[in-house]
Amino acid sequence: MITPEQTNLTLGFIPLTDSAPLIVAKNMGFFEQWGLDVKLQKQNSWSTLRDKLHAGLLDAAQMLAPMPLASSLGLRCTPTKVITPLVLSLNGNAITLSEKLHQEVLKDNGLSEVTLPLAAYLLQQVISVRKQQKRPKLKFGTVFPYSCHYYQLKDWLASANITELDVEIMVVPPVNMVGFLESGEIDGCCVGGPWNAKAVRAGIGLTALTSFDIWQDSPEKVLGLLDSWQKKNPNTVLALSAALKQACNWLETIPNRFEAARLLSAEQYLDASTDVIAPSLIGSCLTHVNLPPRAIPSYNQFSKANNGSINVPEYIRGEWLLSQMEKAGQLSGVEVPNDLVKNVFRPDIYQQMRLHLEDIS
Amino acid sequence: MRHNVLTNDKQVGTPLLRILLIDDDQQRADSITSVLNNSRYKVIHLASPDMALLKQVDDIKPDIIVIDIESPSRDILDSLSTISHYNPKPVVMFSAQEDTNTINQSIASGVSAYVVGDLEPERVKPILDAAVARFREYQKIKTELSDTKQQLASRNTIDQAKRLLMKKKKLSEDEAFKAMRKTAMDTGQKLDDVAKTLISLLDNF
Incomplete structure (x- = not known):
């Protein structure tokens, strides 16, 4: 078992269907199981979520997959080393x-x-x-x-x-x-x-x-946290990642997905009806009031896609996101260090967390 | 949409600075507005989330934007800075909940944004005055910097053209410079432009 250095955490999230792993981990007791007392703090804008993470007002946050790279490069913010030890979801x-x-x-x-x-x-x-x-x-x-x-x-x-x-x-x-x-x-x-x-x-x-x-199976949301915070609290990061990975696994089955929709609909989270939360979670894409829904089994993916675990923050995913930023013209005039992706995407932390997870199962 | 324009019509002379205030809290907005009413500011209040924010920014052309850091509209405002036809404008963000000193350090330096604590009515005017002053100072430095860069660049171009003339036409430094200056005066061009033309011509031979 891991002994976290810091046990009281505040995590930021934006009320979206794919914030499910955070909300499930909180409500199914996964955080608790890893010795963490987590407060989920709803955020209204991505810029403010980022600034609060940079300032240490949030210990970690659900982030858009390209955000840790953008933070580290200082794109429209003060350059701040943000890392990701866990991919939270694909598609969506x-x-x-x-x-x-x-x-x-x-x-x-x-x-x-x-x-x-x-x-x-x-x-x-x-x-x-x-x-x-x-x-x-x-x-x-x-x-x-x-x-x-x-x-x-x-x-x-x-x-x-x-x-x-x-x-x-x-x-x-x-x-x-x-x-x-x-x-x-x-x-x-x-x-x-x-x-x-x-x-x-x-x-x-x-x-x-x-x-x-x-795009088939591209990373959508990741767990983001400060490099400096991880250095100070390596065990907390392992415990946090383990609890969230458990939540992602829990979200694998359709019956659980529907339960997740009910949790998410609460006022303190999405404050929306299961009518609009459940469909994508159970692989249905509503199209139009007068048209039938489309079956998109991978609409929201939290753990297993076709080719195994999706949660590993692999370098190749980071490189690919970086190439999308480049393609969008967001890196012109920006000096991109060679080791940027390796410093931001941290499969090493993920692998360490996996060992602890295997210990308890 | 709640949309209140409250201004002090009696004040004439110096043009009023238009403030776009984006705040959900009607009471706070009202008290801020009343404090600023007797000054050089004119407050236009939008409650957020507001659909017409971009249109308002376009129509009102505010001199300064004041926004609650918790407003969802912040992402829209942030993206404005990349749209070229929106002139840069100072943005004052306030937060009723958070330790603003820490947030302030993390907001990009040089970005025209300043985070302050809760906007208490008695503090609001000096804060805005300072923000406008800092923003103007920053814009001035930015313009001066780009002017200086421009001057340095054109001095380099002129030097390069002069050296090319000296080498290819076997002129002295003084003769080369005078030849360039004469061409500039005869053709009504800038010395810098003459130098650029010369470089592209002489470099090809």
Whole structure:
């Protein structure tokens, strides 16, 4: 058994379906089992979550997978060494179009219904019709500059040679996304659950495709913490990672997934109905009020994907995320140290944690 | 959408500085507004999450933005700095809950953001005055720095062109410089531009 140096912890999370591992670990007693007394603190914006982690106001946090790299490079923040010993989830995002854009896609392409997953080239016609009519460019919302959401949206658009010259992409916090879609402030968005399902249930949008349709099994959320904090509290980090890994394993079965949806719906977490939380967790992608859901078994992945454990923060995943940042033009003029990924992604801590986990099973 | 514009219309002369205040707490917003009412500020209050934030920033063109660090709109504001048509503006963030000194250290230096503690009405004016002053100072230094860099770069270009002229046309330093200056005056170009043209021409021979 591990003896954690620090036992009282505050973890930050953003209310999203894939914050499930943190909420499950808390409610199923996994943190306790590893001698940790954890307080979960809900955060409203990724920038504030990052700043609080950097300042030590949060001991660790659920982060967007590219964020520890961005922190370490000092992209729009003071350079701060953030590491990740654990990948928390894969996939989980989707692209939803407003009902207005859905109708434009149908009309401008002379279609009576769309085929899902939606091919991005169907937007080309909308873009050129809008141009002819001198109407504003299409606007898409994404949750943070250093997020898979942004890179996935760009990739999907790029599959039809659509770039940021043709459409506008702006940052919108997840909590505002459905409202922005409804008010017409944006025409589409790439966001995580439960926001896509929420837009569909409310008749506000069409979920055109999931992130799994764009990238298969890419890391989405990771456990982020300061390198300096890990050095001071190596055993606490092992205990924390072990408890979260247990929660990820617990989330493997469908019956447990439904229970997780019920936990997440509580006011102090997502404060949303299981109607919109459960579907993605049990592999269902709601598409439109008048259309049947799509079966996407890997919509949310927390432990095993097809090729074994997904939770190892492998260098190859870090390198791949870094290449996405590069592709998005976020590293121009930035000096990237050769050992950046090795310093941020820490499979060594994960492997150590695995040994302790095996001890108890 | 709650949207209150409260200004002191009696005050004329110096233009008022427009503050966009993003805060969920209506009571706090009201008291801040009333304190600032008799000063050089004009407060436009938005409760967050507000759908029209970007449009408001576009329409209002605030001179300063004051935001609760807990507001979801913070991510939108952060991303504004990368959109070129939004001029940089000072952002004052406040936090009613956290130790602001620690957060302040972690916010990028040079970014136009300052974190302060809870916005108590009696403290708010000096805080804003200081933020505006610091921001202007920072912008001035930034402009001066880029001017200096520009000057250094053009001095290098001129030197390089002069050396090329001396070497290829067998001129003395003085003759080379005078030839360049004459071309500049005759053609109405900047010395820097003449030097660039010369380099591209002479380097090819």
